[in-house]
Amino acid sequence: MTTRLCRTFQTAPAAVPRENTAKYLDSGLDATGFAKPDWLVPDIEDGTAPDMKSEAVENVIDRLPETDFAGEVWPRVQWGYDSPAFREAGTEQIDTLVREVGDEIDGLVIPKVGRLPDVERVAEIVAESEATYGYPTGSVEIALIVETPGAKSDLREIAALGRGPDLEPSRDDSAAPETTPDDPEPTADDRLDRLAGLIFGPVDYTAELGGREIAGERPAWESLLVDLSNEASANDILSVGGPFDRLFGERAGVRFYNGDAYAEQVTREARVGLDGSWSLHPKQTVQANRIHTPSPEELARDVDRIERFQSARAEGTGAVTVDGTMIDEATYRNFANTVETVTSIHERAPAQPEELYDEALLARALDLDTGY
Amino acid sequence: MTTRLCRTFQTAPAAVPRENTAKYLDSGLDATGFAKPDWLVPDIEDGTAPDMKSEAVENVIDRLPETDFAGEVWPRVQWGYDSPAFREAGTEQIDTLVREVGDEIDGLVIPKVGRLPDVERVAEIVAESEATYGYPTGSVEIALIVETPGAKSDLREIAALGRGPDLEPSRDDSAAPETTPDDPEPTADDRLDRLAGLIFGPVDYTAELGGREIAGERPAWESLLVDLSNEASANDILSVGGPFDRLFGERAGVRFYNGDAYAEQVTREARVGLDGSWSLHPKQTVQANRIHTPSPEELARDVDRIERFQSARAEGTGAVTVDGTMIDEATYRNFANTVETVTSIHERAPAQPEELYDEALLARALDLDTGY
Amino acid sequence: MTTRLCRTFQTAPAAVPRENTAKYLDSGLDATGFAKPDWLVPDIEDGTAPDMKSEAVENVIDRLPETDFAGEVWPRVQWGYDSPAFREAGTEQIDTLVREVGDEIDGLVIPKVGRLPDVERVAEIVAESEATYGYPTGSVEIALIVETPGAKSDLREIAALGRGPDLEPSRDDSAAPETTPDDPEPTADDRLDRLAGLIFGPVDYTAELGGREIAGERPAWESLLVDLSNEASANDILSVGGPFDRLFGERAGVRFYNGDAYAEQVTREARVGLDGSWSLHPKQTVQANRIHTPSPEELARDVDRIERFQSARAEGTGAVTVDGTMIDEATYRNFANTVETVTSIHERAPAQPEELYDEALLARALDLDTGY
Structure with a gap:
């Protein structure tokens, strides 16, 4: 018996204003040992400046065919249930990436999805690009950042998109996909088995709920993480915790990597059955890989x-x-x-x-x- | 961009056995500075003795046209998913208040609602009074006290009554209201946009679940508050925490306002994105207004x-x-x-x-x- | 007003490799005072070795007609939403127990149920045995161990199987059972009112979610317990916490009954309105009975x-x-x-x-x- 691994979901800005704009992408692809993430996520969304989006897509297209990175690669594109402009930009990024490196990527990470119909909308866009460029149905998977109240409200129905037809208990036969293998036209059922994972996005989520950091303490959203773990397990897909952005602490004049606090967050996530944790830095990748590995x-x-x-x-x-x-x-x-x-x-x-x-x-x- | 405010949901008994039976109602309407609540809730339900209900309704009808209170006014009427007598009394109170002060109130607070059909039932009663007395559809809103296991079980469907037709993602067109503006007859869709908020009622809720205070500690219902905040945000309505009734503490012979414990409860509520807190006393209103205001x-x-x-x-x-x-x-x-x-x-x-x-x-x- | 009691849900292996293979079953049936459980659960599932299942069923059939145990008796049979073999074994155990001691048992405990259709499947099997052997519809109840992500995901629909037709708010008339009293054929509605309780199973649940004990700490699943309490209360059925298997501690060379830790778990369960706690030992039964009894x-x-x-x-x-x-x-x-x-x-x-x-x-x- 083997398990699909996503102990680490490491995002790397896909383009930054340095001499080598792919500096962080290269660094992720070249990592070794415990610093090698299970999933590398070239970030075309919030990690990349608005005027560098095209270069970010180009960097992904340029680097992937060259690399011998052994993990999975999941570019994060732009999206927003409440933003036609972000959805339009995301649709173009999806189309370009599937066309150019559909063979090289494992799937696409979609942020800021809303309720179920919004998720179905993005799944259909991926299905269309996949069909257009001749890839097998379901070969380009999606993973969703759960970071809006609508996505949380519809979590059970959204997660059920990940349930394959061969799982116990089987779906009612009348609902089973009737695909004609020669027909390239995507159907509603093409989205089945396309959903591979659910990732928590606490910063957007807190903002959308109007939550606040008070007295240095942020909401922990523990019950949401348990729900995420449950719905992912119920549908045999992966679940991943949110980023920890206080990378460095400072005390008594010394600045240091915030290793204790991150390790504690990852430990809480592992305990409730999340499959992995979000990493923003190679040191976080080392820690999350280690904690999600049995001691x-x-x-x-x-x-x-x-x-x-x-x-x-x-x-x-x-x-x-x-x-x-x-x-x-x-x-x-x-x-x-x-x-x-x-x-x-x-x-x-x-x-x-x-x-x-x-x-x-x-x-x-x-x-x-x-x-x- | 502006935000609808309900930092404070202050209940005041609408009639008490004093010389001025509207003493607490007057005190709420006249409050100033941080003691002025965003929402004043004249309480005709549990705060008013059974033999003073009529006088409570009269006090509301008498005071509202006179006041220059700048906040919102939301009388709490009687109701009970499991009590025909309370529903009958509430229906009469709703009808009287809409008839007499439909212009002066912002909405009605409905306690002890059960599952979705019970909420739809009370929404239709409000719609009927509204139509009878010629008010525009939806002008008398409702806010619900969530304090029964049925309401919690159906929370997602109940909260969805608050979703207006113009929100993203839009409702399916086939489900959109087809109202004929000249037709005063309320339809099922009149309830749309009538729901303005969800308020937690921990005392009834604990009793209904058979929960207990043990060793001086009561259940905190943290995951329920997170769900309330999420469903309210998903449908663009307000969410408010429950009352804190240990107004005064006593230690070593001195009795004092229990300001630390209340402030901690309000802080926890603000952190997870509840828009406001319940107040039973002007001092609580000051604290809740302050905590729900950025420092x-x-x-x-x-x-x-x-x-x-x-x-x-x-x-x-x-x-x-x-x-x-x-x-x-x-x-x-x-x-x-x-x-x-x-x-x-x-x-x-x-x-x-x-x-x-x-x-x-x-x-x-x-x-x-x-x-x- | 009376309340159905299940302060203690004590499992006892129904057959063990001792001279008296019913040793633990006898001990449970003969308990007195606070050591007497409200529910005694002869365990034919995980507590009994694979090669002793038949003897376990025989022990139950042998002992029940003889006992004057005043509590309820609920044998736990084998089941598994993902295991045809366990379901086949369980179906035979159900049939044998209903045939032989249908009058003596109060119901059957079903472990490892999955989503709603799996629960409906087992309810129909019980209904069939009940009809075959001439017992009144609904006389053999079921209680479910909630210990899979599918059962948690469908908890609201599963719990609603417990709602009797006479509860407020009433079910839509069109959905009401139309039973012909003389017709022994079970219908879909025979399952109504058959569900008596929901019990948490944390060990299986943790394994199914891929959760882990780290640094000696296990996940507490607090929000799940609150959901269990809520859905049970919403449908007027019982809810019970999970087993505590660290029966004994050892410190500084002394081994002792782990009474503090168990009492704390039971206290947390009582606070959020669970009706009872799981017991693996007469000492646990004493403590749980006491804590679920008002001091x-x-x-x-x-x-x-x-x-x-x-x-x-x-x-x-x-x-x-x-x-x-x-x-x-x-x-x-x-x-x-x-x-x-x-x-x-x-x-x-x-x-x-x-x-x-x-x-x-x-x-x-x-x-x-x-x-x-």
């Missing part, structure tokens, strides 16, 4: 528990107690999750688990049959 | 940030960093919210910002163009 | 408040202030809840309130008319 202690503990459980069950007892806790299938699956995540990371980025775990432990983990 | 430090900081951002952008750089934080349109809108709220307060109650801010800062704020 | 101080306080309120109102004042808090109908109902719960416990298990309260206080409570 050596966790891996050792869960490998050990699985081995002891399997031995105990081989002896025929039903309810097995390990470390004072009764293990049933539910408990067991928590342990299995740990091992399966490590297996997936090893398949995708072997350097990371090899750096993190001792050789014998990693071998035991990769060797386990995690079926119950 | 001088916030205003100075955000005016400064907007000015620096606008200068930096005039020089052509895209991603601007201010105070170590990258500013994009999303971040910017948080700053703009601060300034726009102050502008609205100044238009409505100039004495408040003039008391709070120094003259030069206020002038800079009122002078800013907050467009991005 | 002597609470009962004395609320009896006193009701008596003072009734006296004050008899003197004609409207808004009565007791202990510095204004009492209206909403506040009053919180006090009445306390007294009504004690009355229900006294009807069901008189030994418990007689142990807990002094005789005079209990007499005053049982004597009160709690109507407003």
Whole structure:
């Protein structure tokens, strides 16, 4: 069993006013070890100045065919449920990117979507470009930034766009797509399976609700993150937390990377089942990759528990107690999750688990049959 | 850009057994400075004794034409999704108030509503009185106390009654109201745009769920407040927190106004984007008005940030960093919210910002163009 | 007014590899005083080893006709929205239990349900067995473990299966069941009123969302518990918190029952209106029964408040202030809840309130008319 990874969703401005306007994009594509993000998101939206949007698109088109970046690449285009101008600009960016690098990108990140009809609108635009340029239906996925009250209100229906027809419980047959493979015309059902993930956007969200930072404290939106995690899991898609923009702190005259606060945010996100965290900086990528990777202690503990459980069950007892806790299938699956995540990371980025775990432990983990 | 204000939702018993039975109503209407509520709510429901309901209605009818109160006036009538007697009494109160002071009130506060059909039922009753006495459709708004599990369960559909036909994303045309202007008969669509706000009612809500105060601690219902703020924002209506009834504390023999605890509740509400807080006392009104008004430090900081951002952008750089934080349109809108709220307060109650801010800062704020 | 009690939902493995394989089942059935659970749940699912499932069913069939256990009995059968094998096993267990002890059980606990159609599927299976063996429609109830993202996503629709046709606001007449009493064929509406409760299952839930225990801390899922409490109350069914499996702690060389941590969990659950807590051990049953029972101080306080309120109102004042808090109908109902719960416990298990309260206080409570 493997797991699709998005431990890190690293945005990089796709064009900046430097000599090399693709400086941050290049830096993301060239990162190694734990600084390599699972998803690199060339940001054509808020990270790029209004007069550099075209150059941002050009940089993506220029760099992607050249790179041997092993993660997924997801450009963020412009969009806005309440802005015809942003939607028009975004539609053009989508069309250009699919035409030029439809093979090189894994999908497109769409910000500021509103209610379900707005999401369906953007999904159809992607489907049209995909059909126009001859790509297979669904090959260009989308991931949505959830950052408006309308998107939150319709979250359940929006997330359901990610449910593939082969999942349990199956959709009613009468609703199943009837696609004619030779017909390039997109249908309403082309959007099925196109949605790959939901990402939280707290800054826009707070502004849209009229929320405020008071006494240095911002709203944490904990229940929203739980809802995001739930709806993503219910539809077998990914969920990712929001950016942490206080990159640096200063105290008593010393300026320093704000590593504690970011790590705490990522930890809270991992605990409630978000698959990954947003990164704005290579140091954040290192931390988020590490936290969303089982620690050596966790891996050792869960490998050990699985081995002891399997031995105990081989002896025929039903309810097995390990470390004072009764293990049933539910408990067991928590342990299995740990091992399966490590297996997936090893398949995708072997350097990371090899750096993190001792050789014998990693071998035991990769060797386990995690079926119950 | 202006914002509809409801920083304070102050209930006042509309009739009490004193020589002047309208004592608290008069006190609310005559309040000045920060003690003046944005919304004054003459309470004909739980704040008025059963045998004084008629006098309560009479007091409202008597005082409103005389007053020069500059805020909004929203009488709270009786209602109950589970009580035919309360609905009958409420229907008569609605009819009397619309007939006698339909021009003087801004709307009616409806408590203890249940699921969507119960809300539609009360909206139709208001529409009928409105039509009977010749007021324009939608001129008498309603605001709902959310305090039953049914109303919470249907919150999304209930809040959607507040969505006007001109909002983005627009409603499907096939669902648009087809009103014949000359026809006084109310239709199902008359309720559209009638809903102005959602107010939380924690005491009834806790009782209906069977919740309990244990070890001096009551449930905080944080996720419900976030949902209320979200659904209100998604439909462009107001949201308000619940009352704080521990008006006075006592410690070591001294009784005192419980100002710290109330201020903390109001702060939590402001943080998650509730537009206002419930007040039971002029001192609470002062505090809630102040907390839902940007502090001088916030205003100075955000005016400064907007000015620096606008200068930096005039020089052509895209991603601007201010105070170590990258500013994009999303971040910017948080700053703009601060300034726009102050502008609205100044238009409505100039004495408040003039008391709070120094003259030069206020002038800079009122002078800013907050467009991005 | 009485309240259906489920302060304690105690699971007991229905068969274990001991000389008496029904050891834990017998122990639950024979418990007395505060160790007697309101609901005893013979666990045929995760608590029983795969090779002992048949014996587990046999033990339930064997013991129930003999016992004089005064609480409700709810066997937990196997199920799984994503597992045809578990559903097949569960269907057979349901059929056998209804056939053999349909009169002795109060209902069946169904774990790992998915979205609404999966719940409807299991409800129909119960309806079929019920009809086949001649039991009245709805006599075998179901209670669901909410422990998958699909069940959480559809919680509102699932909980609505519990709404009886006579509740306010009434269902649309066109949707009302049209049953022909002589027709044994189950219809879609047979499931109405069959759903009696919702129980949280955090271990499976955490695994399904990919959540993790990090730094010894697990996700608390507070907003989910509030949603569970709300939807249960909106449909007049019961809600119960999840199990606490860290039965024993160890510190400085001493191993001890983890009574503080469990009591804190139960307290949080009681505060937000969950009707009961899950118990894995007689000591947990004692604690949960006690915490979900009003304390002597609470009962004395609320009896006193009701008596003072009734006296004050008899003197004609409207808004009565007791202990510095204004009492209206909403506040009053919180006090009445306390007294009504004690009355229900006294009807069901008189030994418990007689142990807990002094005789005079209990007499005053049982004597009160709690109507407003």
